[in-house]
Amino acid sequence: MKAVVTGNEMKAIDTYTIQEMGIPSLVLMERAALSMVCRMKERIDRADRILCICGAGNNGGDGVAVARILFGQGYSAAIYMAGNPEKWTEETKKQIQIARNVGVPEYNELDLTHIRVLVDGLFGIGLSKTVREPYHTLIEKVNQWRGRRKERQVWAVDVPSGLSSDTGQPLGCVLKADYTVTFGYMKRGIILYPGRELAGKCFVENIGFPGKSLQVHPSAGFTCHVQDFEQLPKRKNDSNKGTYGKILVIAGSKNMSGAAYFAGRSAFVVGAGLVRILTPEANRVILQSQLPQAMISVWEETDRDSLANMLAWADTLVIGPGIGTSEIMAQRLKSVFAGSQCPIVLDADGLNLLAEHEEWYSLLNGRTILTPHMGEMSRLTGCSIDELKADRGKAALKLARERQIICVLKDSSTVVSDGKHLYFNQTGNHGMATGGSGDVLAGVIGGLSGAGEGLFKAAYMGVFLHGSAGDAAAARFGFRGMTSVEIIEGLIEILKN
Numbered sequence: 001m002k003a004v005v006t007g008n009e010m011k012a013i014d015t016y017t018i019q020e021m022g023i024p025s026l027v028l029m030e031r032a033a034l035s036m037v038c039r040m041k042e043r044i045d046r047a048d049r050i051l052c053i054c055g056a057g058n059n060g061g062d063g064v065a066v067a068r069i070l071f072g073q074g075y076s077a078a079i080y081m082a083g084n085p086e087k088w089t090e091e092t093k094k095q096i097q098i099a100r101n102v103g104v105p106e107y108n109e110l111d112l113t114h115i116r117v118l119v120d121g122l123f124g125i126g127l128s129k130t131v132r133e134p135y136h137t138l139i140e141k142v143n144q145w146r147g148r149r150k151e152r153q154v155w156a157v158d159v160p161s162g163l164s165s166d167t168g169q170p171l172g173c174v175l176k177a178d179y180t181v182t183f184g185y186m187k188r189g190i191i192l193y194p195g196r197e198l199a200g201k202c203f204v205e206n207i208g209f210p211g212k213s214l215q216v217h218p219s220a221g222f223t224c225h226v227q228d229f230e231q232l233p234k235r236k237n238d239s240n241k242g243t244y245g246k247i248l249v250i251a252g253s254k255n256m257s258g259a260a261y262f263a264g265r266s267a268f269v270v271g272a273g274l275v276r277i278l279t280p281e282a283n284r285v286i287l288q289s290q291l292p293q294a295m296i297s298v299w300e301e302t303d304r305d306s307l308a309n310m311l312a313w314a315d316t317l318v319i320g321p322g323i324g325t326s327e328i329m330a331q332r333l334k335s336v337f338a339g340s341q342c343p344i345v346l347d348a349d350g351l352n353l354l355a356e357h358e359e360w361y362s363l364l365n366g367r368t369i370l371t372p373h374m375g376e377m378s379r380l381t382g383c384s385i386d387e388l389k390a391d392r393g394k395a396a397l398k399l400a401r402e403r404q405i406i407c408v409l410k411d412s413s414t415v416v417s418d419g420k421h422l423y424f425n426q427t428g429n430h431g432m433a434t435g436g437s438g439d440v441l442a443g444v445i446g447g448l449s450g451a452g453e454g455l456f457k458a459a460y461m462g463v464f465l466h467g468s469a470g471d472a473a474a475a476r477f478g479f480r481g482m483t484s485v486e487i488i489e490g491l492i493e494i495l496k497n
């Protein structure tokens, strides 16, 4: 797991490293610039004209140092100081002095005529509020210059200028990058859309922040990488089907058997020992033939006692895919919530019904994972989708904290919160915007929870795994060709490896 920080969290780590650990600010800046130059050299030519646009803050200081190091190595690099000289920080002043001593060319006006590579050191994590003039016009001018011309490159220092490092939203306008080299730790704004797109390919560079700085100023956010597959529950030789969890999937309605199939099959694929699907009679034959490994129960034959038995049998309930929002289903759900004690993964129409029955939260808190997409989240919270997208992390954290549940806020950039921590997902792709994809996720999380994972871990590992499965599916079948069936194939493939 790797930390994902806000601008303020990063500033606290910066300050602690400089003031308490005694690593001078200029040393960090030199390492930042060096790491950026190393990345750039993999992708630029010696003949390229490079211009570093630098603001008054330390992001500008980094930019000046990048120009000086490239110039020193024989590259044709120059500086354009865009910030107000009265606002130059001490570090930036020093960097300019060094660059002038060394003889790095300096532009007095922005002239992009022969430039091929542009380094954006205008604003980093110090940007606050909407970008003011004259910087707004400057950013638009650079974006126009870049246009769609593939031979031109823009490299952002730390974060693309104009991007909120906390939310991934543009603060008025953003200087769009092809590459971003970010220092210390990944920033939230670079993972969350539209920031992820605006940042281009991102490199996270360790520039010497001691681990202690993060321990003293821990970040609330984190993400997972390939090596975190190690965290999945281990299987034992000396085990049986009861060892890996019994999942009761309450899903499907007439003409919606697929939702039950996807959730049930996915729970099996992540390793569940036993899966029972509770669904209307109309789905019985379909599911028995499509998913014979599952046990099927139907609502029409379920009375109070048999429901109580099913609920007592289950280690985890997955509820909601394709159930509809009828009054009879609302009554059934209420009895399920009141009659069960195990963890619940609540998805789709289960969430839509919950939005209409706030009083159910008292039956759910402390043991439930909610998996809303933006529309369902809007119904649950009363906030508009635009408000939610403005700060996804905050929205997930707030719902989780207020309702004492785990919130999986699904989107192109999914976030998961337990009310204290925030997981930022980096796996998955637009090929997953396909019917049934969310049902697969509900089954995956249910399967992990049934195998004994804690709720929060089941939720974020489930999201990580589901996105990785989508990436495997895209690699094999392409973004258009992949459907939820192929996402499950992807799951099988990555879990095998």
Ligand SMILES: NC(=O)C1=CN([C@@H]2O[C@H](COP(=O)(O)OP(=O)(O)OC[C@H]3O[C@@H](n4cnc5c(N)ncnc54)[C@H](OP(=O)(O)O)[C@@H]3O)[C@@H](O)[C@H]2O)[C@@H](O)CC1
Pocket (backbone or CB within 6 Å): 014, 015, 018, 025, 026, 028, 029, 032, 055, 056, 057, 058, 059, 060, 062, 083, 087, 089, 122, 123, 124, 125, 126, 127, 128, 129, 130, 131, 132, 135, 157, 158, 159, 183
């Ligand atoms: N600490 C360290 O030693 C290290 C720091 N590092 C680097 O420092 C960066 C952070 O530097 P920072 O804190 O100086 O802020 P920075 O991003 O340059 O922005 C401040 C400037 O922007 C301006 N400005 C702000 N809002 C604005 C607006 N809306 N519209 C217009 N202008 C606006 C603001 O002007 P002001 O608002 O004060 O008038 C000020 O001039 C960080 O991202 C990383 O690159 C690394 O080298 C590692 C070591």
Ligand SMILES: Nc1ncnc2c1ncn2[C@@H]1O[C@H](COP(=O)(O)OP(=O)(O)O)[C@@H](O)[C@H]1O
Pocket (backbone or CB within 6 Å): 348, 373, 410, 411, 412, 413, 414, 427, 428, 429, 430, 431, 432, 433, 434, 435, 436, 437, 438, 439, 440, 441, 466
């Ligand atoms: N552009 C995208 N990039 C990454 N993941 C995506 C994208 N679009 C959708 N997804 C993922 O696919 C799933 C879709 O879930 P949902 O909207 O509930 O679908 P359905 O209701 O069809 O099952 C979510 O996990 C979401 O994060």
Ligand SMILES: [K+]
Pocket (backbone or CB within 6 Å): 059, 120, 121, 122, 123, 124, 156, 157, 158, 159, 160, 161
């Ligand atoms: K920048």
